[in-house]
Amino acid sequence: DIQMTQSPSSLSASVGDRVTMTCRASRSISKYLNWYQQKPGEAPKLLIYGASTLQSGVPSRFSGSGSETHFTLSISSLQPEDFATYYCQQGFTTPPVTFGQGTKLEIK
């Protein structure tokens, strides 16, 4: 199975900051990498698919990049509603679909 590792596990930032978080795959997954946002008590929401394509309706302050084994999710100017947990997920070699353990973005 492909293992997905996210870093950092938690991140403190302020409104207006630019933040970047990382996801690494245990072997190459090309660009079959998705990012989800999850707020407490809610279902995950697809933000980015194919490593860098923004899902419809997602604000342009979110961006994704990377390929093979190294991927990043950036938020250019944090808004209050962006404080949440972010998960990466590979869809290259399935089953199983595998998720990273999450990065919790908290308000500083």
Added chain:
Amino acid sequence: EVQLLESGGGLVQPGGSLRLSCAASGFTFSTYAMSWVRQAPETGLEWVSGISGSGSSTYYADSVKGRFTISRDNSRNTVYLQMNSLRAEDAAVYYCAKDQVAGTSDTFDFWGQGILVTVSS
């Protein structure tokens, strides 16, 4: 508007069984693969099982293989997860999730609200 509504969760004793349902609307159900993803308390997401649009192909995580069975009824726009021999570690919120594109993409663009399964004596 796509909607996914899970039901069937609750409290069950270890070794017991439960069947989850996910009623879908707002899209051509039979065209899309569906999955179940779970989340234990204060932990991350774990993919559990997936099924093709026709229902002819099914997939399972090793942790549930042989105990859980996924199925679908395209006439009722519903996907099911039959869970047998439940263990304490199966306790979680279970989400059904829709594949993004017709066929299989393993990218989940819509999720249900989740249903809680508690396994305890």
